[in-house]
Amino acid sequence: MARDNAALLRLMPWVFVLIWSTGFVVARFGMPHAPPFSFLCIRYALSVACFVVWIDWTQAPWPRGTRQWGHLGVTGILMHAGYLGGVWAAVKQGIGAGTVALLVGLQPVLTAIWIGWVTRGADSAPTLQRRHWLGLLLGLIGLAMVVWPKAGIGEVTLSNLSLAVLALLSITAGTLYQKRFLAPTDVRSANAIQLCAALLVSLPLAWFESEAIRWNGQMLGAMAWSVLVLTLGGSSLLYLLIQRGAATRVTSLLYLVPPCTACMAWLLFGETVTLAMLAGMALTVAGVFMVMRSAQAAQ
Numbered sequence: 001m002a003r004d005n006a007a008l009l010r011l012m013p014w015v016f017v018l019i020w021s022t023g024f025v026v027a028r029f030g031m032p033h034a035p036p037f038s039f040l041c042i043r044y045a046l047s048v049a050c051f052v053v054w055i056d057w058t059q060a061p062w063p064r065g066t067r068q069w070g071h072l073g074v075t076g077i078l079m080h081a082g083y084l085g086g087v088w089a090a091v092k093q094g095i096g097a098g099t100v101a102l103l104v105g106l107q108p109v110l111t112a113i114w115i116g117w118v119t120r121g122a123d124s125a126p127t128l129q130r131r132h133w134l135g136l137l138l139g140l141i142g143l144a145m146v147v148w149p150k151a152g153i154g155e156v157t158l159s160n161l162s163l164a165v166l167a168l169l170s171i172t173a174g175t176l177y178q179k180r181f182l183a184p185t186d187v188r189s190a191n192a193i194q195l196c197a198a199l200l201v202s203l204p205l206a207w208f209e210s211e212a213i214r215w216n217g218q219m220l221g222a223m224a225w226s227v228l229v230l231t232l233g234g235s236s237l238l239y240l241l242i243q244r245g246a247a248t249r250v251t252s253l254l255y256l257v258p259p260c261t262a263c264m265a266w267l268l269f270g271e272t273v274t275l276a277m278l279a280g281m282a283l284t285v286a287g288v289f290m291v292m293r294s295a296q297a298a299q
Contacts, residue, residue: 145280
């Protein structure tokens, strides 16, 4: 039994990467048929309903104390409303998915800079080894090689670029905040609280959207996948990974998302994958492997 649990724990990061990588594919299916914040509000509301049913069925515990509820609310605003809202609004405004992926892919670098420099003097701050930095650099180079050929797709404006940067800063801050302030909490109740906070912040923005939602097969499929797979599956796995691992190690996994997304786009939409992109994927995998091995050695 213990061996099976250990195998599942080792498998969790890779399942998370595969699930998280489908986000841009879902956006491509769903965004043409709905405004971003209206779509996300429906997604949040349906996800909360699913989590509440799951919590009631399994009798999962809710967090104790208002402080933990407040911390969960902050992480929900950052990691759901800020991150998803920024990405989906930027894509809706015409920025290329490759450009967004490249920008959000800078998260491991921002996390490493924060941990390695800003918190250098803190007694509890982990010390990043040279292997960490080399792995992060390899991942960044590989990420650029994968995404850069796609970066010219879509018009870049100050507005949509700002939204993409907001998404990057939000998920970086949310990851660090969760690792720093949240005590171990049941993932189901934690997600329900986070999504409620994201819904409250996103509703006023959706109110000002004038575009109507067009309910068709693509829209329904995108919504179902967003709720059942991306939120219930991907967000829950991310929460568990942050609880169990170092922030740098967890965020380094996000380097693998753009290469996986490129492969999915090639399979589903016939988008070109060049030799340079394949070489970038190999560098990315090598960089993530170095960061994770270095983090394991430091524990």
